Amino acid sequence: xxLDVSNHPPIDTTAxxxxxxxxxSERPDTAKSAIPVIYSHPQPSPSSGLLSEVSQVKRTCxxxxxxxxxxxxxxxxxxxxxxxTPPLHIAEDELVWITPVDRAExxxxxxxxxxxxxxxxxxxxxxxxxxxxxxxxxxxxxHLLAELDKDPRMVYHTGLxxxxxxxxxxxxxxxxxxxxxxxxxxxxxxxxxxxxxxxEMSLHSMEVVNRLTTAVELPSExxxxxxxxxxxxxxxxxxxxxxNRLVRLVCVFLQSLIRNKIIxxxxxxxxxxxxxxxxxxxxxxxxLFRLLKxxxxxxxxATQEPAKK
Amino acid sequence: TTDEIRCSATQEQLRGxxxxxxxxxxxxxxxxxxxKKELKTIxxxxxxxxxxxxxxxISLKSQLEYLRGNFRKAIKVLNQCxxxxxxxxxYGPSLGVMYYNNLGVIHLGLGKPTVxxxxxxxxxxxxxxxxxxxxxQSGDTLSSRPLYQLSSNVQPELxxxxxxxxLHMNKPDKAFDFLLEVLQVYSMNPRLWLRLAECxxxxxxxxxxxxxASKKSIVQGTxxxxxxxKICLATCVSDHxxxxxxxxxxxxxxxxxxTLEFARLCLRNxxxxxxxxxxTASLTDEQEAxxxxxxxxPAGPSSPLRGTEVVSLRVSALACSAYVSLCLSDYxxxxxxxxxxxxxxxxxxxxxKLLGHLYAGEALISLGKVSEAVAHLxxxxxxxxxxxxSAQEAGQSPPFNISNQGWYPGTTATAMQxxxxxxxxxxxxxxxxxxxxxxxxxxxxxxxxxxxxxVIMLAMYIQLRMGHVDVMKNIVKKNxxxx
Numbered sequence: 150x151x152l153d154v155s156n157h158p159p160i161d162t163t164a165x166x167x168x169x170x171x172x173x174s175e176r177p178d179t180a181k182s183a184i185p186v187i188y189s190h191p192q193p194s195p196s197s198g199l200l201s202e203v204s205q206v207k208r209t210c211x212x213x214x215x216x217x218x219x220x221x222x223x224x225x226x227x228x229x230x231x232x233x234t235p236p237l238h239i240a241e242d243e244l245v246w247i248t249p250v251d252r253a254e255x256x257x258x259x260x261x262x263x264x265x266x267x268x269x270x271x272x273x274x275x276x277x278x279x280x281x282x283x284x285x286x287x288x289x290x291x292h293l294l295a296e297l298d299k300d301p302r303m304v305y306h307t308g309l310x311x312x313x314x315x316x317x318x319x320x321x322x323x324x325x326x327x328x329x330x331x332x333x334x335x336x337x338x339x340x341x342x343x344x345x346x347x348x349e350m351s352l353h354s355m356e357v358v359n360r361l362t363t364a365v366e367l368p369s370e371x372x373x374x375x376x377x378x379x380x381x382x383x384x385x386x387x388x389x390x391x392x393n394r395l396v397r398l399v400c401v402f403l404q405s406l407i408r409n410k411i412i413x414x415x416x417x418x419x420x421x422x423x424x425x426x427x428x429x430x431x432x433x434x435x436x437l438f439r440l441l442k443x444x445x446x447x448x449x450x451a452t453q454e455p456a457k458k
Numbered sequence: 459t460t461d462e463i464r465c466s467a468t469q470e471q472l473r474g475x476x477x478x479x480x481x482x483x484x485x486x487x488x489x490x491x492x493x494k495k496e497l498k499t500i501x502x503x504x505x506x507x508x509x510x511x512x513x514x515x516i517s518l519k520s521q522l523e524y525l526r527g528n529f530r531k532a533i534k535v536l537n538q539c540x541x542x543x544x545x546x547x548x549y550g551p552s553l554g555v556m557y558y559n560n561l562g563v564i565h566l567g568l569g570k571p572t573v574x575x576x577x578x579x580x581x582x583x584x585x586x587x588x589x590x591x592x593x594x595q596s597g598d599t600l601s602s603r604p605l606y607q608l609s610s611n612v613q614p615e616l617x618x619x620x621x622x623x624x625l626h627m628n629k630p631d632k633a634f635d636f637l638l639e640v641l642q643v644y645s646m647n648p649r650l651w652l653r654l655a656e657c658x659x660x661x662x663x664x665x666x667x668x669x670x671a672s673k674k675s676i677v678q679g680t681x682x683x684x685x686x687x688k689i690c691l692a693t694c695v696s697d698h699x700x701x702x703x704x705x706x707x708x709x710x711x712x713x714x715x716x717t718l719e720f721a722r723l724c725l726r727n728x729x730x731x732x733x734x735x736x737x738t739a740s741l742t743d744e745q746e747a748x749x750x751x752x753x754x755x756p757a758g759p760s761s762p763l764r765g766t767e768v769v770s771l772r773v774s775a776l777a778c779s780a781y782v783s784l785c786l787s788d789y790x791x792x793x794x795x796x797x798x799x800x801x802x803x804x805x806x807x808x809x810x811k812l813l814g815h816l817y818a819g820e821a822l823i824s825l826g827k828v829s830e831a832v833a834h835l836x837x838x839x840x841x842x843x844x845x846x847x848s849a850q851e852a853g854q855s856p857p858f859n860i861s862n863q864g865w866y867p868g869t870t871a872t873a874m875q876x877x878x879x880x881x882x883x884x885x886x887x888x889x890x891x892x893x894x895x896x897x898x899x900x901x902x903x904x905x906x907x908x909x910x911x912x913v914i915m916l917a918m919y920i921q922l923r924m925g926h927v928d929v930m931k932n933i934v935k936k937n938x939x940x941x
Contacts, residue, residue: 226692229694229916252607
């Protein structure tokens with residue numbers, strides 16, 4: 150291979166050079182600033198080495214060109230910036246000071262009264278709220294009654310108000326009876342009575358009043374008012390079948406009241422008598438009438454004349 | 459009546475205890491004058507009642523003196539512990555732990571980290587001694603001990619003190635291990651994250667040698683003999699940059715090892731945890747006395763941070779972030795941190811201002827924006843090199859003697875030289891070799907023969923770029939001994 154190029158004309162390298170310049174112009178200055186590390190540094194005195202000239206050259210070339218990683222010929226150096234490391238942060242009061250204290254003073258305080266009563270409370274309230282809307286099952290009723298019995302003041306926390314009484318009476322008359330009995334001492338009872346009196350007459354409400362009358366001493370005007378209400382309801386009801394039913398109920402109710410001597414017949418005599426005559430077609434009304442007669446004649450021998458139609 | 463007497467006695471006791479708690483709170487708030495008054499009343503009470511001082515009071519007195527900067531007096535007060543009867547077992551932590559730990563704290567304040575380290579290690583030994591007698595039963599060592607003993611465990615606090623002390627003693631790898639343990643318990647303390655990052659940086663730096671390299675490293679050696687002899691220069695004199703040798707050993711950056719990647723994460727946490735817009739106004743005496751609370755930010759296990767401390771923490775964290783980013787070749791992040799550092803507070807210490815400009819300059823050079831870099835590397839920007847915040851606050855803060863750890867540069871003159879050197883590098887990169895050379899000559903003459911290797915290398919570089927190989931060889935001959 151002939152390496153002698155002196156005969157050949159020099160090739161035009163301007164295109165190459167332009168390309169190179171263009172490429173280099175896109176690079177940042179730092180990328181263009183490297184220079185090689187090897188520089189010629191000949192010894193002034195002639196060498197007295199053991200090796201011949203050629204082998205010296207070869208040796209030098211090997212040292213420069215061969216190597217495991219970056220050979221000396223490939224290394225370069227660039228201007229270096231001095232980068233100072235930042236100092237450690239100075240803090241005034243950084244370390245932790247230990248203060249010994251009597252740790253036995255730090256006792257854990259338990260509130261043992263938590264969650265004892267409120268559970269029962271919440272349960273009773275829940276059942277009561279349910280009782281306004283639907284009939285409770287027997288175990289539920291018993292549970293609620295037991296809760297009410299346990300704590301006499303509980304009845305005030307059940308969320309019962311006079312307007313809600315009719316619902317309670319309709320769905321759970323037994324509960325209503327117990328609650329009202331417990332509320333007898335309170336000042337609100339008159340309000341409850343008025344509600345009871347004015348509510349729509351029904352089997353349940355009569356049952357409640359009946360039980361109330363047997364259990365406690367009810368104010369007499371209340372009972373009278375109730376009876377008047379019942380009678381007027383019977384008279385005004387349109388449905389024949391319902392009327393009959395209600396009349397029968399009222400009669401039984403009145404009989405029980407009379408027999409138990411809860412009401413004084415004399416006070417209501419005329420009203421009840423009129424009622425019986427009006428509904429004389431019904432067996433119970435006739436029986437009630439006979440009872441009235443009996444009492445009347447039995448009570449007063451001579452003073453009062455038996456009422457005649 | 460006896461009942462009333464007993465009632466008032468317990469009332470007195472309660473009042474005493476409440477006063478103690480009050481003093482402790484005031485010491486944490488650094489309301490020192492008020493604390494001193496209150497402590498005086500408690501002590502006179504105790505003395506007139508006939509009781510000798512108990513351990514708590516001695517500790518509080520000592521702490522007050524420490525915070526006021528009277529370290530010798532604090533040590534004297536603390537030594538009174540020997541004269542009082544030993545406290546009951548329910549006192550926690552134990553006397554030994556308290557005594558050695560607080561002694562260590564005082565000595566670090568005196569600027570003697572080695573002595574402090576000894577005391578703190580003794581305190582650690584005391585904790586282990588205290589635990590042994592009670593751990594007789596096997597298993598269930600926790601539930602067999604009463605609650606007050608468990609709450610006296612101060613191991614994280616001791617580890618924190620020890621970690622910071624070791625960092626000041628320039629033993630960053632050990633410090634890193636201790637501080638990592640504290641991180642398990644107190645992970646929301648920005649100062650702790652900063653200390654961890656400083657450990658990583660110190661570990662990295664210890665592998666580098668000095669910031670300013672020695673002359674011997676300039677020339678790698680010679681190759682060949684005779685006329686074929688070649689001189690080989692070094693590729694770089696001091697390499698701060700992270701070397702990536704083998705890809706297999708690349709562990710996850712979040713793995714807690716003292717590496718620069720972990721430092722980057724730590725610093726990010728620290729900067730996130732630091733609150734913004736803190737007020738640096740300190741309370742006047744009247745405000746202190748009337749019970750006005752300063753703005754405090756939690757930094758467990760230490761006392762909470764005040765506004766000025768938050769600002770100085772942010773400054774340190776930003777400087778470290780810029781440095782770490784530069785080492786990891788993340789130049790745009792480094793520039794961002796450096797610029798944030800320079801505007802962090804109107805009165806940042808001179809050292810951090812210098813670093814801010816240097817880092818910004820370097821980042822801009824590497825990003826190719828040399829003209830902006832030149833604006834940052836102005837030697838006129840070098841002010842006085844103070845580490846603590848500006849002088850007007852110095853009156854209040856006690857003279858804590860943690861030395862500058864021999865930080866280079868110690869004087870304004872050397873700082874100016876560094877700035878000028880970096881500026882001449884900027885000119886060189888831009889191609890203005892004459893300008894660079896003139897500037898470098900100034901630095902050369904000022905350093906009086908004690909110049910850093912980087913200066914020599916830059917001089918050689920400039921000569922080589924200008925084509926003066928013989929001048930370069932002259933420099934080598936005059937300044938570096940060739941083997």
